[in-house]
Amino acid sequence: MEDVARRAGVSRALVSLVMRGSPKVSEQRRAAVLRAAAELGYSPHAMARSLASRTSTVLGVLVSDLHNAFFAEVVDGLDEAASAEGFELIINTGGRSAPRERRAVASLLSFRPAGLALLGPVVPASAIAAAAEQGPVVLVSRSSRLSAVDTVNDDGQTGCGLAVDHLVSLGHTRIVHLDGGGGSQSGTRRRGYLAAMRRHGLPPVVVPSEYTDAAGARAVRELLASGPPPTAIVAANDLNAIGAISALEDAGLRVPEDVSVVGYDNTSLAALRHISLTTVDQPRMEMGRLAGQALLERVRGQRTTPVRHLLEPKLVVRATTAAPSPSTVLDTTGDPA
Amino acid sequence: MEDVARRAGVSRALVSLVMRGSPKVSEQRRAAVLRAAAELGYSPHAMARSLASRTSTVLGVLVSDLHNAFFAEVVDGLDEAASAEGFELIINTGGRSAPRERRAVASLLSFRPAGLALLGPVVPASAIAAAAEQGPVVLVSRSSRLSAVDTVNDDGQTGCGLAVDHLVSLGHTRIVHLDGGGGSQSGTRRRGYLAAMRRHGLPPVVVPSEYTDAAGARAVRELLASGPPPTAIVAANDLNAIGAISALEDAGLRVPEDVSVVGYDNTSLAALRHISLTTVDQPRMEMGRLAGQALLERVRGQRTTPVRHLLEPKLVVRATTAAPSPSTVLDTTGDPA
DNA sequence: TCCAACCAATAGAGCGCTCTAACGATCAAC
DNA sequence: GTTGATCGTTAGAGCGCTCTATTGGTTGGA
Incomplete structure (x- = not known):
């Protein structure tokens, strides 16, 4: 200079x-x-500038797990929002472990970022509160009551409701839900399924599973072993749905002729013609963008009240759902297991 | 303090x-x-420390396209290598546009990172040379002759050779390659296919396509319209293979009974039981790790000579390849189109 | 007893920049 | 011709830290 x-x-x-x-x-x-x-x-020299001006153009991002394509897409949206305003992303991963995540947050904070985005964090709420004292924080795929933090989530309850409504409108009555287990949002989705089934006056059946291909297949095998198959399945997510489909096909059942399957997330997987999965869309890029915008609004001091984005899920109908075949319906009424 | x-x-x-x-x-x-x-x-305060000590614990990462799961996984490996040594990643995207990428690199350099990782960059070599003057640079999915930069690539030529060898060993002779078009590494893969076919004394057939699901399906439809089907297809990548498979099935051909299909990349897609694609593994995480290590070796001054990682691809045999059926072989000999 | 050698601790300059306050210059207004 | 604004420009302190050189206090050997 x-x-x-x-x-x-x-x-x-x-x-x-x-x-x-x-x-x-x-x-x-x-x-x-x-x-x-x-x-x-x-x-x-950006760092010298930041030091002297006591301002930062860096946003800290904690990704609980970059392996997960979901978060990769959220980061993508975040990056879009940030770079449009001249901000940079500094990224750390937590590997789904609270201690590692804690260290990652501390490390991010040591750069005194303008704000912090935590994607699917597993740290206790107290750690989030502590971070929020250092600057604006936005949470994705995790809720919070703290007034200092903004949140971006999808409305999994409504989403699962849409899936059930769709199946009911096709004529299904024996609709099973594969549960996401310990995965984030699995509870919300299960509640959405239960509420919708109750609303339609149908008996709910929840089978424990997980957010993976293999777990979906396993759950379906157990389901088939325990009695006559349902006419429709609301899976925990897309991956889980794909596993379920392959197990159904292995058992000689056709999708959607014998059993309809609905996924959740609308990952790029679901759109593949070879899979063509009916699913509930969760707008990940958009969630990242909203998180970035929320953070920047706080950074610029445009807002001090918390914002709670609850994104409206959309049903995407593809080829894995259809009306139940008459024979199946007959089977069911003849054998009320 | x-x-x-x-x-x-x-x-x-x-x-x-x-x-x-x-x-x-x-x-x-x-x-x-x-x-x-x-x-x-x-x-x-990490930035003040960095300013005073004239050292940096930040690695700049340019991702040509975060949409792409390939790069997301490379970033994952990079993150692993970096955080193990106490380094942080600061990430920017280029959106596959040279001017935007240039700006992104400039922006990263303004943080005076200890090193720079460029993942699938599309900027001209001169821009890479300029960046290399500021500090260590490692390139992933792009080669360079500059002695100041390290590179990490997979050996696509050998990889496609493995695919052809596998098919030939099963008894296939009419093996078609779907070309990746303008995508990175497509040329290398095509050359690998051509060399292997020549080696086996078989006539090569290359059909233009792209690295997408839809392009794979389109290429197969054109292929089927132009004459009798081949007994095997070496697709441009996994996505392309999946598109090819669905078009084959739409045409009433079974995989692998009538036509064998091999993908490339071994993305998580390929491992899905519902797809179970025979493919060539490209170790993306490992590539990220190697890139990180190469960078850190330079940063620590442990090495000044360039390193060229050319990763050995591995064939992963799953359910989309099998010996050609006798009838198909007969058909072929009876109708030498 | 004296000095070299060593150790823990510190003063103070400086990293590359921003920012406040002050500066001289120009100009319209009285 | 003086005043007061206004404008472009600059000196110099300071952001939060590191690092070199130095200090004072021990210690061990001659």
Whole structure:
């Protein structure tokens, strides 16, 4: 910076003004400074700038698990919102372990970021509260009552309700839910399923499972071993649905002719023609964008009250759901297991 | 820091030594400082530290496209290598556009990172050379002759060779390749296919396609319309293979009974029981880890000569490949289109 | 007893920048 | 011709830390 100033024949302070795009610099000086900077290949040192100005253009992001494509897409949306406003993302992962996550948050905070986005964090609420004292915090796929933090979630309860409604409207009555187990949002989805079944006056059946391909297949095998098959399945998520479908096919049942299957998430998987899964869309990119916007609003001091985004899920009907076949319906009434 | 020093009854310099874990501090003073720091909730300011020490614990990462699960997994591996050594990742995306990528690199460099990882960059080589002057650079999914940059790539040529060898060993002779078009590494894969076919004395057939589900289906429809089907297909990648499979099935051909299909990448897709795709594994996490390690070796000054990782691909045999059925072989010989 | 050697601890400069306050210059107004 | 605004420009302190050089206090050997 010193060198640029000397070369342009001005003071360091003037170089600083030019670099910050200040309007109170005459055109000729500005040009001289920019030329000198270009000739010397100078570009401002972001960290020194941040230190001196006591501001930050960095957003800290904690991803509980980057393996998970869900979060990768949320990060994508976050990145879009951040880079549009000249902010950078500094990313750490927690590996789904609270102690590691804690360290990751501490490490992020040591950079004094303008704000913090926690994606599917597993740390206790107290840790989140502590982080919120250092600056704005936004949570994705996790709720909070703290007024200092914003949240972005999808409404899994409504989403599962949509799935059940769709199946009922096709004529299904024996609809089973594969439960997501310890996975995030599994409780919400289960409640949505139960509420919808009650609303339609149908008997709910919940089979424990997990958010994986293999678990979906296992659950279906257990289900088939325990009695006559249902006519429809509301799976824990897309992966789980795909596992369920393959187990159904292995057992000689056709999808959707014999059994309809609905997934959850609308991952890119679901759209593959070979799978063409009816599923509930969860707008991950959008969730990332909203999280980024919420954070930036706080950073800019435009808002101090918490925001709770609860995204409206949408049903995406593809090829894995259809009306139950008459024979199946007959079977069912003839054999009320 | 001042406050901590005062509270512990020592100088600022001593606090600094304790925070850096220096061995030349007496146990009692160390304890006093740590206690004072804990009481005041003090933690060192990473940017100020970096500025003063003229060192950085940040690695800049440019991801050409975070939408792409491939790169998300590479970032995952990179993160693993970096965080194991106390480094942080600061991430920017380029959106597959050279100008945007250039800006992203400039922005990353303004943080004076210890090193830079460029994942599938599309900027011209000159831009990479310019970045390499500022510090160590590692390239993933892109090659370079610059001695200042390390590279990590998979050996797509060998990989496609493995796929062809596998099919030939099953008895296939009419093996078609769906080409990846403008996608990265598509040329290498095509060359691998052509070389292997030549080696086996078989006539190569390359059908233009792309790295997508829909393109794979389209290519197969065109292929089927133009004459009798091949007995095997080496697809551009997994997604392309899945599209190909669904088009084959739509045409009434069974996989693998009538046509065998091999993918490329071994994405999580391929492992789904419902798909169970024979494919060539490209170790993305490992590539990220290697990239991180290469960068850190340079950062620590342990190496100044370039490293060129060319990862050995592995064939993963699943359920989409089998010996050609006798009837198909007969058909072929009877109708040499 | 004296000095070199060593150790824990510290003073103070400086990393690359921003920002406040002050500066000289220009100009309209009286 | 003086005043007061206004404007472009600058000096210099300071952001939170590290690091070199130095200090004072022990210790061990001659």
